[in-house]
Amino acid sequence: MKFSSSILALCALSADAFTAQAPKRASFGLFSSPEGSAFPSASKAASAASPAPKKTSGTSALSTYTKPRTTYEIFTEADTMNVQGGSLKTCSFNQEVDRMTVFMKTDGRPLNANLDLWQGPDNTPQKMSVYLEDGSIRPFRCTIECPGASNSVAIRNTGQLEFPLIAGLEPDMEGNDAGPADALAGTSESRVVQGGAVYTTPFPPAVQSVEVMLRSDGRPMNARIELLQGPNNNKQVMEIYSEDGNTRPFYCVIDTPGTGNVIRIVNTATVEFPLFTSLEPYMVDEVGADTGSSSPGGMLWS
Helix, strand or coil: CHHHHHHHHHHHCCHHHHCCCCCCCCCECCCCCCCCCCCCCHHHHHHHCCCCCCCCCCCCCCCCCCCCCCHHHHHHHCCEEEECCCCEEEEECCCCCCEEEEEEECCCCCEEEEEEEEECCCCCCEEEEEEECCCCCCCEEEEEECCCCCEEEEEEECCCCCCCEEEEEEEECCCCCCCHHHHHHHHCCCEEECCCCEEEEECCCCEEEEEEEEECCCCCEEEEEEEEECCCCEEEEEEEEECCCCCCCEEEEEECCCCCEEEEEEECCCCCCCEEEEEEEEEECCCCCCCCCCCHHHCCCC
């Protein structure tokens, strides 16, 4: 009798109790201590995994991949950590993380930092140097592809002690083979930038932010991306290196407040190492967005 009662109790259980749950998206800060956990609690991960509000203005090539969010909105949701001038913070994560989005800002002061992807001992497959004239108006935001295991992200504040920065990380554990760089490359026309060549494109004030993707055919990639506002007035500069521009492309979102903004892309490698770039508006203000141009956001390559 007791045996039959146990069988009936097991049958009454819901099938959901035996269904494997897929990993969720979570936001977390940097942890340099090996004793700290790199991932938040389940309650925090569940709250961070709630869908973002739908964008009401502008268009983006990534609308099919993720809901466009401003960098300010992401900073209010993500766990952050202060990185003092001259210090180094690292964060390691497991193989379930497909890609990592890195955010950096300041309280209005300049930002100088080095961002590296480490894979195993003494191996740096991707690294970049970042300069921001004002880390509050134009925060840094990029997505790093993390194939394989033993990956870590290292952020070094190369500024002085008086110039701390605020950093945060957001992992993607949804198992998507195509990241934002692939989504942008699939919806936007790519341009070839030969070694030593320079491409620039201006855009109207209606464009609030721009998404940029750099990729190669598998060869190493060396490039520089600049945001200019006026003649030779650099507001943001990124020096980028990737040992394999196909496996680890570079993708970033650049905030472009004000007028007279220009994106300049320079292939700093030799002529044997061309790269492919795509550049589209990410957030567009509906007021004054009609520029009379057939190109998205009124952006023109030169």
